[in-house]
Each structure stands twice: as structure tokens, then as C-alpha cells.
Amino acid sequence: MNLGDSLYKEIILDHYRAKKNRRRMEDADLVREGANPSCGDDIELFLKLDGTTIEDCSYEGVGCSICVASANMLCEGIRGKTIDEARELGVKFRTMLTQDGPADFPEEAEDLEAMQGVKKFPVRVKCALLAWTAFEQMTAE
Amino acid sequence: MEPTVGAQNERGMEGDGRKQHSASYTAASGTVAAGGAGPAATAVGGGDGRHALVPLEDFPVLNRTMRGKPVAYLDNGATSLTPRRVIEAEADYYRELSANIHRGVYQLSEEATERFDRARRLLAEFVGAESENQVIFTRGTTESINLVGYAWGRNRLKPGDEILTTELEHHSNIVVWQEVARETGAALRFIPVDPETTALQVDRLDEVLSSRTKLVAITGMSNVTGYRPPLRRIIEAAHQVGARVLVDGAQLVSHHPVDVSSLGADFLAWSGHKMCGPTGIGALYGKADVLDEMPPFHYGGDMITRVYRDHATYADPPQKFEAGTPNIGGAIALGEAVEYLTNVGMERIAAHERALTAYAFEQLSRFPDITIYGGTDIQDRAGIVSFGLGDVHSHDTGMILDGEGVAVRAGFHCAQPLMRLLGIIGTVRAGFYLYNTAEDVDRLVASLDKVREIFG
Helix, strand or coil, X not given: CCHHHHXXXXXXXXXXXXXXXXXXXXCCCEEEEEXXXXXXXXXXXXXXXXCCEEEEEEEEEECCHHHHHHHHHHHHHHCCCEHHHHHHHHHHHHHHHHCCCCCCCCHHXXXXXXXXXXXXXXXXXXXXXXXXXXXXXXXXX | CCCCCXXXXXXXXXXXXXXXXXXXXXXXXXXXXXXECCCCCCCCCCCCCCCCCCCHHHCHHHHCEECCEECEECECCCCCCCCHHHHHHHHHHHHHHCCCCCCCCCHHHHXXXXXXXXXXXXXXXHHCCCCHHHEEEECCHHHHHHHHHHHHHHHHCCCCCEEEEECXXXXXXXXXXXXXXXXXXXXXXXXXXXXXXXXXXXHHHHHHCCCCEEEEEEECCCCCCCECCCHHHHHHHXXXXXXXXXXXXXXXXXXXXXXXXXXXXXXXXEECCCCCCCCCCEEEEECHHHHHHCCCCCCCCCCEEEECCCCEEECCCCHHHCCCCCCHHHHHHHHHHHHHHHHHCHHHHHHHHHHHHHHHHHHHCCCCCEEECCCCCCCCECCEEEEEECCCCHHHHHHHHHHCCEECEEECCCCHHHHHHHCCCCEEEEECCCCCCHHHHHHHHHHHHHHHHHHC
């Protein structure tokens, strides 16, 4: 059995390598930094809003594949959603990783399911949640 | 154990020092300040690294599996595995005695005191302390450094004074001094480091060392690259300007023979769990005069001579610095670890690690996608190899190695200033000890193919 293999699914690596959302947004409405002091992951999340709708989302920074792939999935998953809808998605994702919740994501965010393997590696859960935590914090008000 | 660290001439960077050293190696011992165990070819009992120096059965963890595979344990920089007899020594204390030390008037307490005091003697002898009263039990290196920071630094330093340290340090030997500097108004300065080799630029010591320097806080061996600064030279220079020197021996003491009295360090801090002992126990060595003039660190029972309503008088070292019931079982077990290592011989351990490091350098250097941090000059390095594989994050590499049963450390190793200097966010680190073999290195190297497969 090799748990390492099951973690590094192709779909996660694709998100890790994707460049589309990995960019600084100069005209962002909301910016939030997320850091994992224990592993050196450090990302910045940018949101462009149209009212309460997320018009665009991007990130920048350094991190392991899980952290970066998760940030990219977040950007793909929440673009076009309202803040409330996006936050709901975040809760579902967090519940899947921390409370064994179901992985029934809407079609446009179905890739999040690939992160399910992360829950077997407690130290990596916070990598997967880093961008989502930043998103929750920046949209808390 | 033969006296060693600093007992001989300081080796410069030049080649003849090596020759001199290897001669002294067979005669006496590997000298830390003189560059470790000499050429790897010195076949001092398993010095070729092909076989472990001890039966693997001694270490229960090596008889289990990790992710379904035999354990290749290479995270010795973080902590060492614990031999059976050390585990038994700790258990025996609780099984047979379980009594408090020093004040009991009954046999159980007497025996506990005897075992505890014996452990201190063994530890003192192990590092070459002039007297066992100069060895203070602590929770480990971090607490030992804090002890010096609180009891010495805060009371002795003032604005205008300087603390000299390096960017090689583990956070525990930087953050303590940042705080002491902040509280006392002293300034923190750094000995320049060559980012290519992570070697200290000792030739530039004059630029940062002056009569304002009151303390030099320096590692004996980098926990990131295994680089060993020329301690004797630095200590001599520091003493010439009247500064005290604290050596962070967390890595040094567990991997090399150390003779602190001939080395001349004023303080030496180290941990038990990196030298086959249990966690939660370590020690601080201090020169007698400096320990005498220092106020206590913690206050309470066991550290007093007389207590009145409004004041108290304090015991002599080491009791002065050991308030409260200590980690008795841990201390006794650490004594056992000292005996275990001494039986094997620290010179042999150093030679063994040196051979494994050279072998790892050789194997890893074959791959163009691997960067070894600190270079591969074996002369002033030991026991640790830090590297990166392409642009793969160290945690990803570490995770995939875990799946292959290979335990390494990934990340910044509590040394962010050094990471910044190297311009990286982390490394994969393999560290060797007496139970490692060339096969562990082979497994590490082979497992890296898995990383390439996934991230290639």
C-alpha cells in the first residue's frame, strides 16, 4: 500500500501546475494573506467583487502541491458565485476534510472531491485548508 | 571516552590540518573542532557505513514498519531512536523506585538519588566537564539556552553591549537572544555566512567581534547542513575580547566527541532525545565561575539552603538551577543512553556518519535535478545532508518518501534566517546515526525516483 500515491492524484497535480489563477490582482477589492508557520506555506488571496458576486479570484505565493492545488480549486470553484454560496462551499470542503463529511460538490467544483485523500494525513489538512481559511476570514464581514 | 572537541589544534580550512587530524584520530579521537572523524577511509569499526554500529534489534522502532515498509529512519536531526535499554532504564525507575530524590530518608529514595546522581556524573564525563556540579539538568537545549538568557543575559547585559550569533542557528539560539536584546537594550549582531557553503566567514570575525561583545551564541553543528564552525578559533577570539561563549550542542553532542573543558566554551547546551535518550531531558554545562555568579533561573523547592518569611538563600550549582522535582526517570534514562553511546564510541559514531554523509553526497550528486545545500565538501561537515529536488516542495518530497518507508525531515528546520540566506523555503533533510547504513541512503535515493514520477 502506498498512501503517497493515492494523495497525489493527477487531478491535484493539474491544479498545482495550473497558472491561470496564480497571479497578483492589482485592482482586488479584498486581499488576505494566509500562512502556515509550521511548513512555510504562504499565500495571498485576491477577490474582485461585483456587489456580492465574486467576479474574479486569484492567488499568489509559495506552498506545497496540496496547498497550491487547493488554492487553485478555490478560485475555480467560487468564481461567479455569491459570497454566501462560496462560503457554503468552503464549509462543505472543510467538513469533508475534518469531519468525514460527504464529498458531494456541485459540478463546477467537483474537483474538490480529489482532495478527500488528504484527510488521511492530518498534517496536510491545514495545507488544503489554507486558502479556504483565508477566504473565510476575508469575507467574514 | 577520550577527550576530544577542541583538545587539539584548530584546523583551518587548509589541507594540512586534515592530515594532522587523521593522525590524531587513530591516536586519540575525532576532534570536533578539528573536523570530525578524519577521512572516511579510516575503518574504525564499521567506519565504511555499510553496517550499523549496533544491532538493529536494540531499537524497537526499527522492528516495525512505516506505511507497510521497513523503516529507514533518517530524521536524526530532529530526534534519535531510543534503544531498548534506555527505555528499560526509565521504566525501571518507575517500576522499582518511583520515589523522589535528595530528601527521602528511606531506601527507595536513596536508590533513586543514587541513580540520578550517577546520571549526572556520566553526563559530565561524556562532555568533559571539570566537575559534575557544572552540569544542570533541563528539559533540553531550548530550556538550557533560555536558562542562560534569563539568569545570565538579562542580568548582565545593558545598552551598548552586543550579542553575537549567526544565521545558521536554530530558532532557539536566535529568538532567546532577540528577546534578551530587546529587554536589556543590547544589540544583536551576526557573523557573516557564505551562502554557498553555509560556512561562517571567520576571517571577517573582526568586523563583528569587539569589546562590546559580551556573548557569542553559536551552534556547534548546523541542524540544516551539518556544517561545524571552527569553535575553538571563535571561542579564543571571543575570550580575547572578554565575551562569554554559549555553544548550542544539540547536534554536536549527539554526533561527536566533545571535551568542553579543553574547548573552552562557557556554556554548552544539549538535549537527551537526540542522543538516544528520552524527550524532556537535557542539560546545560557552565563554567564554575559563571554559574556561581548567576542568579537562579526558577525559584522553589530543591534550590534553596534556607527560607525565611521574607527571603531565602540559594543552594550552590547545580541545585541552584534545578527548582522542583526534576525529570528523574528521564535523567536516569539519559545516563543509560550516555553509557550506550560511550560503549560504541563517539569517535566511531562520528566516523560512521561521516562515511554515510560522503556516500549520500556521492549518490545524490549523480542527479542534475538535485541541489545539495551547503555544498559537498566533507571537511567541516557531518551527519546531515540537506537537499532539494527540482522545484518540488520539500513537504511533497517528504510525503512521497514517507510512502516508501523513508523518514526524513522536510521544511525550514527551525532555521528561517538560514533559509532566507539560501533563498529557499525549505529543504529535505536526511541525518545519520549509529543505526543507519548505506542501504538507508540507497532507499532514500531510489525513492526520489517516485517523486520524479509524480512531479516530473
